[in-house]
Amino acid sequence: MSNFTFEETPEGEFIETVIAAQGELERKQNRRQVIQKQKARLEKGYWPWFPPTGYTTIKHPLHGKLLVPVDKQAQTIKEAMEGFASGKFQNQIDVQKFLQKKDFYNGKPVYLEAVKRLLNRVIYAGFVEYKEWGVTRRNGHHEPLISLYTFQQIQDKLAGKVKVHDRKDKNADFPLRGFVLCETCRQPLTASWTKGRSKHFPYYRCKTNSCVMRNKSIGKAKIEGDFEKILKGIHPKEGVLNLTKVILLDLWKKKIADLDTVRAGNEKKIDELHIKINAFLERIAKTDNDKVVSAYEKEIERLSNEELVLKESNNLLGSRSLNFETALDMTFKFLKNPYLYWSQDDLTSKKLVLKLVFSDKISYDKEAGFGTASLSLPLRVFELSYADNSQLVVIIPKSSDLFPAEPRMRYARSAW
Numbered sequence: 235m236s237n238f239t240f241e242e243t244p245e246g247e248f249i250e251t252v253i254a255a256q257g258e259l260e261r262k263q264n265r266r267q268v269i270q271k272q273k274a275r276l277e278k279g280y281w282p283w284f285p286p287t288g289y290t291t292i293k294h295p296l297h298g299k300l301l302v303p304v305d306k307q308a309q310t311i312k313e314a315m316e317g318f319a320s321g322k323f324q325n326q327i328d329v330q331k332f333l334q335k336k337d338f339y340n341g342k343p344v345y346l347e348a349v350k351r352l353l354n355r356v357i358y359a360g361f362v363e364y365k366e367w368g369v370t371r372r373n374g375h376h377e378p379l380i381s382l383y384t385f386q387q388i389q390d391k392l393a394g395k396v397k398v399h400d401r402k403d404k405n406a407d408f409p410l411r412g413f414v415l416c417e418t419c420r421q422p423l424t425a426s427w428t429k430g431r432s433k434h435f436p437y438y439r440c441k442t443n444s445c446v447m448r449n450k451s452i453g454k455a456k457i458e459g460d461f462e463k464i465l466k467g468i469h470p471k472e473g474v475l476n477l478t479k480v481i482l483l484d485l486w487k488k489k490i491a492d493l494d495t496v497r498a499g500n501e502k503k504i505d506e507l508h509i510k511i512n513a514f515l516e517r518i519a520k521t522d523n524d525k526v527v528s529a530y531e532k533e534i535e536r537l538s539n540e541e542l543v544l545k546e547s548n549n550l551l552g553s554r555s556l557n558f559e560t561a562l563d564m565t566f567k568f569l570k571n572p573y574l575y576w577s578q579d580d581l582t583s584k585k586l587v588l589k590l591v592f593s594d595k596i597s598y599d600k601e602a603g604f605g606t607a608s609l610s611l612p613l614r615v616f617e618l619s620y621a622d623n624s625q626l627v628v629i630i631p632k633s634s635d636l637f638p639a640e641p642r643m644r645y646a647r648s649a650w
Contacts (some may be wrong), residue, residue, distance in 0.1 A: 244398075244565070248558065253343040260360065264620070267272055268451075269505055273364075273367050274612070275371045276364055276371070277369055278361075279362055279372055279373055279374045279375045280297065280298070280299070280300070280362070280374070280375060281301050281357065281362055281374065282299075284302055285330040286301075286350070286357055286358075287307060287311070287356060288294065288303060288304055288307045288308045288358070288379060289301040289302065289303055289304060289308070289313040289357075289376065290302060290304050297375055298375060299374060301357075301374075301376035301377075301380060302376065302377065308344060308627065309504050310333065310336045310338055311352065311358060311379055312380060313332070314329050314332055314333060314352070315352070315353060315358060315379070315385070315388060316378050316380060316384055317329070317383065317466060318353060318387050318388055318391065319380075319384045319385075319387040319391065320387075322582065326346055326349045326350060326353070329349050329352075330345075330346055330349050331343050331403025333349065349512075350392075353388050353392060354392070355388075356371060356382075356385055357374065357376075358378065358379045358380055358381075358597065359378050359380050359381060359384070359385040360373065360374050360376065360382070361373060361374055361376070361378075361384045361542070370535055370538065371535075371538065371539060373542075374520075378404070379382070381473050381546060382542055382543055382546045383543060383546060383547060384477060386543055393512050394542065406581040407425075407427070407436060408425035408426075408454065408460075409427040409581060409585070409588075410423070410425075410434070410438065410457065410458060410461060410588075411423065411424055411438065411583040413592075413595055413596075413598040414441065414461075414595065414597070414598050414604075415595050415596065415598070416439065416445060416447055416597065417442065417447075417597040417600075417602070417605060418440070418445050418446060418447045418601035419442045419444070419445035419447070420597065421440065421441075421442045421445070421516070422450075422595070423438045423439060423440055424438070424439060424440075424441050424597070425437065425438045425439070425454070426439075428451070429605075435453075436451060436453075436454035436631070437451035437453060437454060438451070438452045438453075438454060438457050438598075439452065440452050441550045447600065451598060452598070452600055459599060460598075460603050460604055461604065462573060462576065462577075462616060463603060464472070464607055465572050465573035465576055465591070466573050467588070468572060468573075468591070468609070470570055472568055475566055475569070479562055479566060482562060483562065497548050500544045500545075500547055500548045501548070503544055504541055504545065506546050507537050507538075507540060507544075508541075508543045510537055511534055511538065511541075514530045514533055514534050515534070517530055518531070540549050567588075568590070572587050572590070572591045575587050589608060591609060591610055592608060592609060592610060592611060593608045593610045594608045596608070
């Protein structure tokens, strides 16, 4: 047909038009068939296109083409999304910096638009959907990188439903900035690098206009060295540590016993959602108004997503057994030697030390050094001087500080 010569006549033009129309028809038919096959795969829970970042495609004997995680990329995506959901990464720029540090795109820059697409992809939670073709969210057959609950947390954060407090003291060079107070005016010290003749020098300083210590520099090595002496001097008593562990394990066992109640509550909510969804389906069948139908369909989709979250929550409660004792061991290891974590070259670890070890900010005098440090409740208990040779009574001040909805408890034990 490619060698066919069309005559410059009405008949030739007609034949040319017919042949072109036939080719266009074939292209559209092929496209329709491809879309039908892809849509059918989607409806069955399979991703029919090129695999998203973090996955590759294998030929599975049962499923056919199936997405499987790519170890390194998948782990990075998991850390990024869970970090954003938990608040480890305050905003999308923090996620961008994390991915850039991990060289996520193999030498190529990570743009904010790519971060936004990443955080909005429900496929990483183990689901597939394609609203353009009317394929609503459904369980996929591929392995998820995060839970649907985590994905929903991300969406709430992106939608502004979760208030984000963006801190200004995130510079890894100055971990004490914003935490240490000026002894004179009781305002937080700031910090920066100052240019010398041949290099830059790090200093903390007060910036309060009315303070007599304004702009009087304190060397980074001096103030952080004095702070490390405080951390090295914290030595919780082993006996109190062990008793506290027994108390927490007892509370945890009681909390585990309540999980059946939580699951039953979720099942009840799921049943209620089913009733609502069926009611909307009945309404759709009784109306011919397209706008009303569209509104009902959106509500059904919202209720279905809520149902999926509840089902996954129940699956997690039933299948994941958290080794709480192991988690306690890690926590108490931290409390025994907070300096070990402070010495790590990681701002997150340092901020964790400040949050868990101290109940309030501490002041610093350029000449006298640090004032009295107020330790957090666990460390205040562990540091009791009479704990080794007298009867000990430990009171958990608020059960909600440890686990919600637990009764207030009192434990007494004789000398050890």
